[in-house]
Amino acid sequence: MEVDDKADWVNPSANARLRDQLGSMAAALSNPVALRGLACMVGGIAVLLLPDVTTGLVTVIVIALFAISGLADLVYAVAGGRWFHRRINRWLAAPRGLAALVLAAFLGLLGWAGAGEVTLTFVVGLTGIYVGIRGVVAIIAALLKRHERDPIPALAGGSIAVVGGVLAYVVPNSLATTVIVTAATASLVVGLVLISWSIRHEARGTGPDPSAATIPEVLWDWIEGSDVGRSTRADQAAGLYFERPERLTKLGTWWVMLVLSVAIATFAVLQDSTAVVIGAMLVAPLMTPILGLAGALVNGWGRRAFQSATLVASGAGAAVILAYGIAAWAPLAISFSTNSQIVSRVSPNTVDMMIALAAGAAGAFATVNARVASGIAGVAIAVALVPPLAVVGVSLNGARYADAGGATLLFLTNFVAIVLAAAIVFVLTGFARPFALRHRPRRILQTVAPFVVLAGIILLPLMLTSEGLLQNQTRERDVQRTVEGWLGPDSGFAVTSVSISGSEVSVTITGPDDPPAATDLRDALQEDFPSPIGLELTVIPVQVTVVPPPDA
Known part of the structure; x- marks a missing residue:
């Protein structure tokens, strides 16, 4: 050998x-396509690894885009013609261009003169006002001209602009972070696709010329070249939709597994058992119709989309009712403030949406790729679908309506994020029919647009929560530094914990002697808060006893 x-x-x-x-x-x-893919990957990695540089660069780019957009609108208003292959109202283009130029000049002069710190948060907030107003104008124009052309695309675009503008104005910091991280991740994905296309093009020798092809042309050729074919698509769809033959048998099995998973999840919540919750995630069948909905949207299958959405809605409603009933008969006293399974699911934030996006992409990839199909169990654990519904039922039974609302928001977050991420993966992996994407793009965009708008609406409370957590953490760090300064560098005390609840600051310190006056600490802390605060200081004495060894 x-x-x-x-x-x-x-x-x-x-x-x-x-x-x-x-x-x-x-x-x-x-070849040029692969080099552009490498540049996309390097750019995405640099954005993720250099956050301080990125925020400054993005601020400059946004101001430059305002200036470019304003100049383009003014050029169109004077010269006419088409803008992005469509006609627009020249009388609207002129004031819009002037507004964009004035905004760009104001931000540029503010930063150059040093009159104030032009932060990314400030720029994003102003951008939100501008984009929101443009969205409202687009919606009004579409309604006024609804008899001349189809208003749905303009209404969808205007609605997305309004939602984005509101988010940018209300939670600029969280939105900027989310957009930057999403853009960096998308850049990495596009870079991988471009490099993979270059390797496939070299092997097959077909497709656009790499030296002249644009990125959209390469992406479209990738989609067409990745088409799985009618037979394979039918086999993959058979696992997503409950159709003949044996349609009733498949549906019956699905409902049995849903009831069992809800029962397991509810008992796990009542018992505060993480291990049992994981078991409920593994047997929960809700991921299948959600992925089926995403597949139906990108393929233009209206009947399948309606059936999948109906199954998800009816399953979610049944899960809440069943959890409510189980909680009503449970012989356990539930502590909503200390039960970790409830507390962890009633205050979702943007991180939960990021998790759901990644899990939805992984679930869709496992659906169309048999070699990684075994990873679907990990996807089920990563994104919780049934446990939040169990928490909704348990919270409603306990008249904890705020907690029920938070758990409902978590479920909707997971649902919308999975649909959007899975739709993108289905397009890139060839499960979506290239014929439908080429000949029915408007229909597909119109069916996907409501989910984009819903995602934006859901993002608002998520980002508000994230913004509140970020502000609270920042304040706690400031309080920590103030307490350490109040104790002094030679103090024998150590700061054990710091927490803020409304207008009350709680501080716990540990040490052997008497601390300085608490009123001095309250006065020092007041400088970090705009409104009057109270102080709860807990001092834990430390007693040290030294016993020498006995004499030999």
Whole structure:
């Protein structure tokens, strides 16, 4: 065997094949498309690794985009023609262009003169006002001209602009962070697709010329080249939709598993057991119709989309009712303030949406790729669908309506994020029909647009929660530093905990002696708060006893 292995190494034909493969790989990775993909990946990684540089750069880019947009609108208003291949109202373009230029000049002069710190948060907030107003104008224009052309695309675009503008104005910091991280991740994905397309193009020798192809042309060729075919698509769809033959049997099995998973999740919540909650996640079947809805949206399957959405809605409603009933008969006293399964699901934030986006993408990829299908169990654990519904039922039974609302928001967050992420993956992996994407783009966009708008609406409370958590953490750090300054550098005390609840600041310190006056600490803390605060200081004495060893 060793002789054969050695012969393979010295075989001239094997070495020639290896050289050809390496040459093909080098050629694939050196064409312009691959280089652009590499640039996208490097840019995405740099954004994630250099947050301070990124925020400053994004601020400059946003101001520059305002100036470019304003100049373009003014040029159109004077010269006419088409703007992005469509006609727009020249009388609206002129004031809009002037407003954009004035805003860009104001921000630029403010930063250049040093009159104030032009932060990304400030720029995003002003951008929100501008985009929101444009969205309202677009909606009004679409309604006024509804008899001349189809108003749905303009209404969808205007609604998305309004939602985005509101988010940018209300929670600029959280929105900026979310957009930057999402853009960096998208850049990494696009870079991987471009590099993979270059390798496939080198192997097949077909497709657009890499030296002249644009990124949209490459992405479209990738989508067409990834088409799984009618037969494979039918086989994959059979696992997502409950259709003949044996439609009733499949539906019956689905409902049985849903009832069992809800029962397990509800008992786990009542008992505050994380292990049992994980078991409920593994057997919960709600992921299937949600992925089916995403697949139906990108393929233009209206009947399947309606059936999947109906199944999700009816399953969610049944889960809440069943959890309510189980909680009503449970012989356990529930502590809503200390039960970790409830507390962790009633205050969702943007991180929960990020998790759901990643889990939805992974679930869709596992659906269309048999080699990673075993990972669907991990997806079920990563994103909770049934446990939040169980918390909704338990909270309603306990008349904890705020908690029920928070758990409902978490479920809706997971649902919308999974649909959007899975739809993108289905397009890139070839499950979506290229024919439908090419010939029915408006219909597909119109069915996906409501989910984008719903995602924006859901993002508002999520970002408000994230913004509140961020502000609270910042204040707690400031309080920590103030307490340490109040104790002094040579103090024997250590700060054990700091918490803020409304207008009350709670501080716990541990040490052997008497601390400085608490009123001095309250006065020092007041400088960090705009409204009057109270102080609850807890001092834990430390007693040290030293016993020497006995004499020999």
